[in-house]
Amino acid sequence: MRLPRFEFLKPASLEESLGLLEKSGRKAKVLAGGTDLLVNMKYGVLRPETVVSIKAIPELCSISSEKDGQTIIGASVTLSDLAGNSLIAERFPAFQLAVRSVASKHIRNMASLGGNICFDTRCWYYNQSKLWRDARELCHRTGGSVCHAIKGSKRCHAINASDTAPALIALDAKIAVMKKGQKRLIPAKEFYRDDGIRHTVLEPEEMVTSIQLPEGNGNSQSTFIKVSMRKGIDFATGSIAAAASVNGKGVAGVRLVVGSIASAPVLLEKTAQLIIESGLTEKSIEKAAETARSELGTLTNLFTTAGYKRHLAEVLVKRALSELKEKIGRARK
Amino acid sequence: MKKILSLTVNGDTYEVAVSPWKTLLDVLRDNLGLMGTKRGCSIGTCGVCTVIIDGKAILSCLTLALECEGKAITTIEGISSEGSLHPVQKSFIENGAIQCGYCSPGIIMTAKALLDENPHPSDDEIKEALAGTFCRCTGHVKIMEAIKKVSQPAGEGASHAPGK
Amino acid sequence: MPRGSEKYSVIGKRQPKLDAVHKATGRSQFTDDVVLPNMLYGKIVRSTIPRGKILSIDTSRAERVPGVKAVITHKDTGGLMVGPDQQLLCEDMVYYFGDEVAAVAAVDEETAIEAAGLIKVEYEPLQPLFSIEEATAEGAPVLHQYFEDNYADEVTMNFGDAEKAFAESDHIRVDEFIVNAGHNTFAEHHVVIADFTLPNKLSVWTPIQSALLIQKSMAQDFGLPESNVRILSLNTGGAFSGKPSARPHHSIAALLSRKSGRPVKIRITADEEFIVCRSGSRGKFTLKTGVKKDGTLKAVEADILHDCGAYIEIQFIMLRFFGLSLQLLYKLDAERYRGRLVYTNNPPYFFPHGGGLVGLRFAFDSQFDLIARDLGLDPVEMRLKNAVDKGYTTLSKTHYASCGLKECIRKTAKTSGWKKKYGKLPPFRGIGIGCGVINSGGKGLYDHDTSAAFLKIGEDGRVSLFTGLPDMGQGSHTTMAMIAAETLGIVPEDITVISGDTDIAPMDIGAFSQRGTFTTGNAVKVAALDARKQLEKTASKKFGTRPSALVFRDKKVYPKGTPEKAVSFEDVVSDTLHSQEGRYVMGRGFYNPPTERTDPVTYEGNATLAFSFGAQIAEVEVDPETGIVKLLNMTVAHDVGRAINPLAVEGQLDGQVFSGMAQTLFEECIMENGMVLNSSPVEYKLPRPFEIPEIAHIIVETNDPYGPYGAKEVGEGPIMCTAQAIANAVSNAIGYPVKELPITPERVLQALRQKGKNHAPKK
Secondary structure (H helix, E strand, O other): OOOOOOEEEOOOOHHHHHHHHHHHHHHEEEEOOOOOHHHHHHHOOOOOOEEEEOOOOHHHOOEEEOOOOOEEEEOOOEHHHHHOOHHHHHHOHHHHHHHHOOOOHHHHHHOEHHHHHOOOOEOOOOOOOHHHHOOOOOEHHHOOOEOOOOOOOOOOOOEOOOOHHHHHHHOOOEEEEEEOOEEEEEEHHHHEOOOOOOOEOOOOOOEEEEEEEOOOOOOEEEEEEEEOOOOOOOOOOEEEEEEEEEEOOEEEEEEEEEEOOOOOOEEOHHHHHHHHHHOOOHHHHHHHHHHHHHOOOOOOOOOOOHHHHHHHHHHHHHHHHHHHHHHHHHHHO | OOEEEEEEEOOEEEEEEEOOOOEHHHHHHHHOOOOOOOOOOOOOOOOOOEEEEOOEEEEHHHOEHHHHOOOEEEOHHHOOEOOEOOHHHHHHHHOOOOOOOOOHHHHHHHHHHHHHHOOOOOHHHHHHHHOOOOOOOOOOHHHHHHHHHHOOOOOOOOOOOOOO | OOOOOOOOOOOOOOOOOOOHHHHHOOOOOOHHHOOOOOOEEEEEEEOOOOOEEEEEEEOHHHHOOOOEEEEEOHHHOOOOEEEOOEEOOOOOEEOOOOOEEEEEEEOOHHHHHHHHHHOEEEEEEOOOOOOHHHHOOOOOOOOOOOOOOOEEEEEEEEEOOHHHHHHOOOEEEEEEEEEOOOOOOOOOOOEEEEEEEEOOEEEEEOOOOOHHHHHHHHHHHHOOOHHHEEEEOOOOOOOOOOOOOOOHHHHHHHHHHHHHOOOEEEEOOHHHHHHHOOOOOOEEEEEEEEEOOOOOEEEEEEEEEEEEEOOOOOOHHHHHHHHHHOOOOEOOOEEEEEEEEEEOOOOOOOOOOOOOHHHHHHHHHHHHHHHHHHHOOOHHHHHHHHEOOOOOEOOOOOEOOOOOHHHHHHHHHHHHOHHHHOOOOOOOEEEEEEEEEEEOOOOOOOOOOOEEEEEEEOOOOOEEEEEOOOOOOOOHHHHHHHHHHHHHOOOHHHEEEEOOEOOOOOOEOOOOOOOHHHHHHHHHHHHHHHHHHHHHHHHHHHHOOOHHHEEEEOOEEEEOOOHHHOEEHHHHHHHHHOOOOOOOOEEEEEEOOOOOOOOOOOOOOOOOOOEEEEEEEEEEEEOOOOOOEEEEEEEEEEEOOOOOOHHHHHHHHHHHHHHHHHHHHOOOOOEEOOEEOOOOOOOOOOOOHHHOOEEEEEEEOOOOOOOHHHOOOOOOOOHHHHHHHHHHHHHHHHOOOOOEEOOOHHHHHHHHHHHHHHOOOOO
């Protein structure tokens, strides 16, 4: 469990960094906090020739409030700094809750938001040392053609266990991504791909530079729930981020995003639509939970059984919608 | 190719020749002979390698040595001064919070970082800080007690001076 | 620390550990902190298949890597067998994923890993077996060629007349319980440094529970006199039954050292820990228990199967523990027992924390509660009815000179508010009780259970105490110092405990079987008395009194009733040295309990003088939607004879309740094809601070007549009670029996679904 050899570069500016990534392409990996990349390098599943540290790039380290009401968070801002930031607490409490639930405080002191939204997918058969993996056939992700998680599957089912990803999708955030000569602004829900291998739309020469959260309006509420075996350290067994706003007609703009059960956060569009049509009542919440089950797709037995994941998603939808109902009710008073 | 790294640990500056793939933990133990910081899971989940950098509890097994140029690093060897123990160390000893002792340096550093930032944490805040460590010997029970005793609000027998 | 005016000046005081300051400052040296001159680093090459033939091993590329100083395979071992079924390095068969096949020593770990990766082993896989069921099925291949089947060991015990006792029973229940594989998860991974550079002297640095066991087996491995094998263990970073004896990496490091002519360190890395660590295995407990309708136990018949993994090693101990343990806690008329170990191609197992008895006690005491429910009896009352007592002799002729079991039950019931809560809690809140017992040492491994100790006293009155007992965190060295301090009338801070080197320390079988406080404690007391006698001679001359009229207390010596005449302890020591005789005071002693090993056929015999007893009550809350169990609080009572150091005793209660809770609700190695899927601290769920319950301690002291100052063990007694207290609480909360550990959220939901199907009886 040691790091392999690599070339280490530490650019002092964004421009320099993008130049290095363009030159190295697939042979380089961006290093922010190191709590994801270095772990996978020690497991031997990632062996970049070059590691580009972005810690010294000042533009990536700030949190700012823009004139148009947006909040912009630099990709290198640590999760600890975000968890303690009063602006985030005031504007996006559910998002801050998601940030604060990532891993442990030790990890959050080092890990960056950009790193967490790009957090590599996980699988029992992949996140293991070489000794362990040599005992099995190579899988889709390690250069073979089988999936150990779902026997016979032609694709990779590794799980996206990022806690911030569902929250950012629910809040309609945008991810700013750059490569040399090009900047893209990608809505969070389009940033992820339902694929255990290429789980984001990032190209090899691209890097995340900031995350943009839209101006909240006084009529919206959001919530985040993470269920895990142990508190304060574990990946989620399942998580949910939910957001809703209220207008004159009723509930609008509902977003329900379940995390940590599939290769991408699952946006429950049918379920959300049901709530928009029926409003937030006890009956509609029960119905929504049932509907959610059908939107989940194929689930694996990674970490917990598929049956448990499906059941848990139902419970999470019920609880998140109930919380939203309560928050909206309190805000009205 | 090795680089010459200037590292400041516990107030002393060292020059070491280091390969990029060496972690801070490797350098502290193998180059500087500071064995108080321990090796454990090596993937950031057990906390025995905890040191303090810029006031924060940091996992040295996941920190590249080269990233520590110009940073002030504190290890377990650096928190007692002139023969007298840090209040956290004293409290751990007096309250039976140390059994086998392997996790103790990492947990003491974690506790110190917490109390420097938040001198009177709630029970949940202490648990949150400690959740990145594990201790089967004590089950964390007397560890929690030891930290609570040293973090009582001023006027209630506080023995901890906030700050470094 | 104020010294009191009670009976004892040291015993019973809350004493911080004497070595705590070294551990708090990072000064304490653990094996990986040791760097020897010229030291090499070793890496083991392990099988990547669970079962098969080795067709070829090619080490040529590895040998050519610059910096590699030794490469070994089976041919370098002289055919060394480290068990009846186990070669040190596999020659033509491998039996589990991770089985040791070859090893490399090089100038640094990176080179050793690189070279190990270049050793090519060609295998022909054979059909592996991964469970008790597969291995005992009709037609299953026999895994070890010299055996007829896959049963690695079998023990039967018959006490009393089971047929008669069952015939006299009004109610009989049969239940099956399952425990799953786990890992001891200590903070310090396995590690060894071997220096075999001199032909007849082998020095080994390693964390230990017993230096003697490692010394003996390595001496045997290399044909050396035992005293030529030096075991050094400065500190052990947690053991929990996981570091009792030599493992293959010990002798592999020694061979690499001998071949290279340099010391060799082998670190077992995080991924290898789930292969190397011989921990708890999956077990099935089928219990048939007969009772009278008033709840009096009559008989128990147990059939226990445990997965042995690839090699038996020292697991045979477990089957003997199980059989004897069944009849230690409650009065019984009869016991019939069969225990079997089954070979599989899983890694070799041994004990989780609690010696494998956590599973047995969970099974027995959970069924006890089911019986109580069947009969409409209160579980606490039914336990009081059946609990053993002081003066009781069990079916196997074990005699209890002290027993606080009933006191523990009554006190936990009162403190926890049992009567107000049992049967009266809201839905999905539950309360449960569990009781346990364990021996304080005892004869089993050898025909003696000897610990020895000696001490020397400096002219300044300070003492060096030499013991072979390791301190793995349980505070044994501080306890020994307190016993010596009490006996000599000084303070523990004036005693330096010296241990951890078999060249220096006197013999001690080691820190397992819960023998430290009782056996080594008695040896230390004998040694201290020996030294005291010599000082009494000097002081009695000075005061003109009989030696028996002298008081040694608070660093002073005086005739009884006249403290104003006191002289300092230091002065008495100095006077003894500066006398005509010029005596330098040293004390020596050993203790071998006056017991006998159990009969190898009938298993009868009083092998242990003292047992600790306990009762624990747990309260839980179950989330019926997610299945997650929250342990709210534990009330913990333990009869420790005498709490020599209440601070350390509480620490033991806490740690074991935590560990018991962990095994009950969280810990499981998820196995697939002989490999652990969740092999990292983030996937293997050892709980963290948010999971700890409120714990109320009740220390019960029954002042055992044989223990030093009345003390008995506390090293593994408390964990004997925890699992079943929690399991019974969960069963109470969900209204359905829980029969498999750990009680994961999925198993809770499964139980609730089953209850819904079966319309299980009301709470």
